[in-house]
Amino acid sequence: xxxxxxxxxxxxxxxxxxxxxxxxxxxxxxxxxxxxxxxxxxxxxxxxxxxxxxxxxxxxxxxxxxxxxxxxxxxxxxxxxxxxxxxxxxxxxxxxxxxxxxxxxxxxxxxxxxxxxxxxxxxxxxxxxxxxxxxxxxxxxxxxxxxxxxxxxxxxxxxxxxxxxxxxxxxxxxxxxxxxxxxxxxxxxxxxxxxxxxxxxxxxxxxxxxxxxxxxxxxxxxxxxxxxxxxxxxxxxxxxxxxxxxxxxxxxxxxxxxxxxxxxxxxxxxxxxxxxxxxxxxxxxxxxxxxxxxxxxxxxxxxxxxxxxxxxxxxxxxxxxxxxxxxxxxxxxxxxxxxxxxxxxxxxxxxxxxxxxxxxxxxxxxxxxxxxxxxxxxxxxxxxxxxxxxxxxxxxxxxxxxxxxxxxxx
Numbered sequence: 001x002x003x004x005x006x007x008x009x010x011x012x013x014x015x016x017x018x019x020x021x022x023x024x025x026x027x028x029x030x031x032x033x034x035x036x037x038x039x040x041x042x043x044x045x046x047x048x049x050x051x052x053x054x055x056x057x058x059x060x061x062x063x064x065x066x067x068x069x070x071x072x073x074x075x076x077x078x079x080x081x082x083x084x085x086x087x088x089x090x091x092x093x094x095x096x097x098x099x100x101x102x103x104x105x106x107x108x109x110x111x112x113x114x115x116x117x118x119x120x121x122x123x124x125x126x127x128x129x130x131x132x133x134x135x136x137x138x139x140x141x142x143x144x145x146x147x148x149x150x151x152x153x154x155x156x157x158x159x160x161x162x163x164x165x166x167x168x169x170x171x172x173x174x175x176x177x178x179x180x181x182x183x184x185x186x187x188x189x190x191x192x193x194x195x196x197x198x199x200x201x202x203x204x205x206x207x208x209x210x211x212x213x214x215x216x217x218x219x220x221x222x223x224x225x226x227x228x229x230x231x232x233x234x235x236x237x238x239x240x241x242x243x244x245x246x247x248x249x250x251x252x253x254x255x256x257x258x259x260x261x262x263x264x265x266x267x268x269x270x271x272x273x274x275x276x277x278x279x280x281x282x283x284x285x286x287x288x289x290x291x292x293x294x295x296x297x298x299x300x301x302x303x304x305x306x307x308x309x310x311x312x313x314x315x316x317x318x319x320x321x322x323x324x325x326x327x328x329x330x331x332x333x334x335x336x337x338x339x340x341x342x343x344x345x346x347x348x349x350x351x352x353x354x355x356x357x358x359x360x361x362x363x364x365x366x367x368x369x370x371x372x373x374x375x376x377x378x379x380x381x382x383x384x385x386x387x388x389x390x391x392x393x394x395x396x397x398x399x400x401x402x403x404x405x406x407x408x409x410x
Contacts, residue, residue, distance in 0.1 A: 004134040004281075009184045010126045013075075013119065016180035018142040020079060023173025024108075025150025027086065028052070030158045030166040031101060038098060051105040055113055056359035062113035063352020064212045067345060071122040072188035076178040078111040078118070083174035085111070089167045116355060121347035122188045124339050132339055133284030133292075136332040141277025144328065148270040190345055212349065220353050225341050225400060230354070232396045233334055234361050236297050239388035241365025242381060243304065249378050254311050261313070265320045272324020280329040289333035289340075290400040296330040297393030304386040308379060337400070 005011055036045040066074055085107035092100040119139075127135045157165035220226050251262045283292060300323055307319040342350040373381050 004127055004131045005138055007127060007131075009186045010123075010135060010138075012180045012183050013122075013126065014138055014142055016079075016177035017119070017139065018146060019173045019180075020082075020177035021143055021146030022150045022153065023086075023170040025146050026154030026157065026166055027170045029151035029154035030163065031105065033158065034163050035098060035101060044098070047102060048105055051102045052109045053359065053362075055106060055110040056355055058110075059113050059117065059355035059359065060213055060217075060349065060352040063117045063349035063355075066114060066117040066121055066348025066352070067190050067212065069118075070189045071118040071348075072181060072184050072186075074114050074118040075122075076181045078115040079174040079178035079181065081111040082108045083171040083178070086167050086171040086174065090164055092163065113352070113355065117348045117351040120335060120339065120351045121190070121344070122186075124344065124347075125188065126184075126186055129340055133289055133332060133336045134281045136335040136339075137277050137279075137281035137284060137328065139335075140280065140328040140332050141274060144270050144273030144277060144324070148267060148274065190348065215346070215349070217353060219342065219346050219350060223341070226338070226350070228395070228399045229334065229337055229341075230357055232293070232297075232392050232400070233354075234357060235388055235392035235395065236330070237358050237361040238365045239301075239385040239392070241362045242369040242385035242388075244362075245366040245369035246373055246378050246382055246385075249373065250308070250382060254378055255313060255316065257313065265317065268317055268321040269324035269327070272321035273328050274324075275321075276325035276328030277332075279325055280332045283329065284332075284336075289336040290396060292329050293333040293337065293400070294393045294395075294397035296326050296333065297396065298390040299326045299393075300330065301386045301389030301391075301393070304389065305383070308382045308386060 005014060031048050032045045035041075035048055039045070085104045088107075089101055089104045091097050092104075123135055123139075124132060153169065154166050157169055220230060247265070248262050251257050251265065255261065280292070287295075303319045303322050303326065307316040338350055338354060339347065369381060
């Protein structure tokens with residue numbers, strides 16, 4: 001793993017991501033409380049998260065442009081746009097224009113669509129395919145470092161400097177990330193063999209986008225390993241959305257615990273995720289990503305069965321950290337499988353379609369879980385979620401064939 005992090009261009013990308021994610025998590029933690037204090041409305045506070053997740057449904061469109069533009073420049077530009085959007089929230093703090101918050105969050109999330117696809121698409125070119133698993137594990141590590149540090153920083157800044165302090169911190173994090181990414185020396189342009197590249201100039205821009213979206217969808221539906229991966233992850237994300245929707249009610253109604261316990265569980269999952277980044281990176285030296293994906297999902301289900309059905313606080317906290325470890329192995333392996341089975345010309349669209357599919361599954365799962373919990377009960381529904389995880393894992397183990405001659409490296 002250290003050898004991978006030591007590669008100059010990947011190191012710039014990694015540290016840029018760590019800084020910008022930390023700023024983003026600080027804002028995510030601070031904004032709902034700021035809006036709730038201003039309005040006293042839970043709906044208005046929840047609308048912040050709605051503004052954040054809504055753009056995810058358009059990830060496929062962002063992927064088209066990622067496959068047409070220089071990916072380093074796309075990443076840097078998305079961070080600059082996010083910095084400007086973050087600074088616009090100063091208007092909400094000074095003038096009470098809360099609509100600015102929703103618009104800014106929507107803009108930051110929309111720019112993030114391009115960043116997500118661009119980062120994952122350029123990774124193979126930065127580290128080489130033999131180090132992809134280690135690189136994805138390191139990226140998951142910095143996500144979780146930011147998830148643990150960001151909310152703490154955001155809470156402190158809100159207490160001492162108000163919303164303005166958080167906003168300036170977030171904007172600076174995006175600007176620093178853009179600066180680091182701009183120093184990458186590798187050729188980060190997509191391949192020149194993209195379908196339709198030679199005729200794009202003679203066609204309507206909307207028609208070009210539509211054609212290239214369809215080309216990406218044909219790749220997803222026409223290539224067996226990608227279709228299976230999408231189905232496996234859809235089942236796993238359905239399980240995860242049920243868990244996410246019902247975790248807070250489980251803590252309050254089943255454990256009879258306070259909200260601080262809910263926060264502790266989330267923190268422990270983040271801490272586990274930090275350890276998981278290290279575990280996944282070193283495991284990549286001897287386990288192929290297809291196998292890691294299957295076994296990780298199976299383990300998540302088994303861990304979840306323990307803490308759902310033995311509702312004792314110590315037996316909930318320890319598995320929460322363990323789930324964080326295994327979840328990183330799941331996420332890093334699925335990224336690697338996609339990157340190693342899709343040509344460079346299509347990587348942006350593949351990750352765009354992947355993000356859109358995940359967003360739709362999360363939306364379906366969270367809405368369904370809220371409605372069904374009142375009928376079936378929290379514990380039975382969480383048990384169904386726990387069964388879905390190993391079901392997805394078994395599909396991965398039996399249906400996903402390891403790529404020929406592919407081996408990961410430290």
